[in-house]
Amino acid sequence: MPPEVLLENMKCPLGCPPEDETILVGRDRLHNLPGEFTVVKCRTCGLMRTNPRPTPRTIGYYYPDDYGPYHGTRVDHTKLSDGPLPPWKRLLKRVFQFNTQCLPPLPPGRMLEVGCASGAFLHRMACQGWEVEGIEPSEDAANSARLLGYPVYMGSIEGAPEPDYLYDLVVGWMVLEHLHNPLLALKKLRRWVKPGGWLAISVPNAAALEFRMFKDAWYALQVPTHLYHYTPRTLEMLLAKTGWRREKVFDQRILTNLVVSLGYCLQDKMPRSRLASYLVNFPNIGVAGNLMLYPFAYVLSLFGQAGRMTVWARRME
Numbered sequence: 436m437p438p439e440v441l442l443e444n445m446k447c448p449l450g451c452p453p454e455d456e457t458i459l460v461g462r463d464r465l466h467n468l469p470g471e472f473t474v475v476k477c478r479t480c481g482l483m484r485t486n487p488r489p490t491p492r493t494i495g496y497y498y499p500d501d502y503g504p505y506h507g508t509r510v511d512h513t514k515l516s517d518g519p520l521p522p523w524k525r526l527l528k529r530v531f532q533f534n535t536q537c538l539p540p541l542p543p544g545r546m547l548e549v550g551c552a553s554g555a556f557l558h559r560m561a562c563q564g565w566e567v568e569g570i571e572p573s574e575d576a577a578n579s580a581r582l583l584g585y586p587v588y589m590g591s592i593e594g595a596p597e598p599d600y601l602y603d604l605v606v607g608w609m610v611l612e613h614l615h616n617p618l619l620a621l622k623k624l625r626r627w628v629k630p631g632g633w634l635a636i637s638v639p640n641a642a643a644l645e646f647r648m649f650k651d652a653w654y655a656l657q658v659p660t661h662l663y664h665y666t667p668r669t670l671e672m673l674l675a676k677t678g679w680r681r682e683k684v685f686d687q688r689i690l691t692n693l694v695v696s697l698g699y700c701l702q703d704k705m706p707r708s709r710l711a712s713y714l715v716n717f718p719n720i721g722v723a724g725n726l727m728l729y730p731f732a733y734v735l736s737l738f739g740q741a742g743r744m745t746v747w748a749r750r751m752e
């Protein structure tokens with residue numbers, strides 16, 4: 436373990452007896468940083484977590500400046516004033532945004548995005564008439580989002596101050612699995628929405644067959660930045676415990692997990708394989724690659740096997 440990284444042991448956040456089963460030992464494959472991390476499963480409730488894990492103060496080591504999600508959502512300031520997209524591009528965008536970032540049918544109101552990165556989604560919602568705010572731990576990304584003109588709190592959701600007004604909707608795309616204290620975060624967000632307010636989040640789905648197939652080579656495992664590994668059932672328990680009623684689960688229509696995981700397996704056997712490095716870099720292919728694979732992703736999603744899910748929940752009274 437690198438000397439600047441401190442580890443901490445954490446019990447199951449659902450308050451279960453401290454009995455875990457070891458599932459696998461993985462490493463950082465996104466940036467190939469040193470360290471080995473064990474994923475355990477609570478024997479009582481089944482919630483999986485990375486344990487021990489880097490402390491909140493030292494986990495930054497595993498989020499280097501080139502951490503993908505910070506850049507993937509960057510909005511080109513020079514293009515903000517461009518006219519509307521041509522119809523075909525708009526259709527493609529809608530297809531891909533459907534159930535990766537799909538939202539409950541709500542009229543524009545106040546929205547908070549947890550982990551807003553560089554502000555692309557904030558911008559999209561603002562263009563649709565929403566009053567938007569963000570929370571983002573990366574200084575660089577938070578500044579990019581602020582440059583777009585949106586209020587962004589730079590820091591963690593766990594440490595964020597109470598808002599002045601309540602929200603109609605809180606979203607968090609691929610965020611919950613990164614949080615050290617998801618229980619605290621979800622309780623806080625529950626307090627921050629209006630009565631009947633909504634939560635829309637996405638997380639990897641560790642109930643998918645691909646997790647059992649690829650194990651430590653599963654793309655969505657992403658230890659040690661992914662601290663929890665949710666299934667629809669364990670996520671529903673966490674939501675219920677924090678005052679949210681799960682309304683809907685969508686299986687995303689995207690094959691990135693599968694393609695990159697295949698690349699990792701191939702890379703393990705043939706480190707210099709060009710095919711492997713092509714597959715591992717699949718997330719950068721963008722619309723064209725995803726479009727080609729969309730029919731397969733659609734079929735997998737019908738069986739809950741696409742490896743990522745979007746969940747809607749509503750504040751319980």
Ligand SMILES: [Zn+2]
Nearest residue numbers: 447451477480
């Ligand atoms: Zn438990």
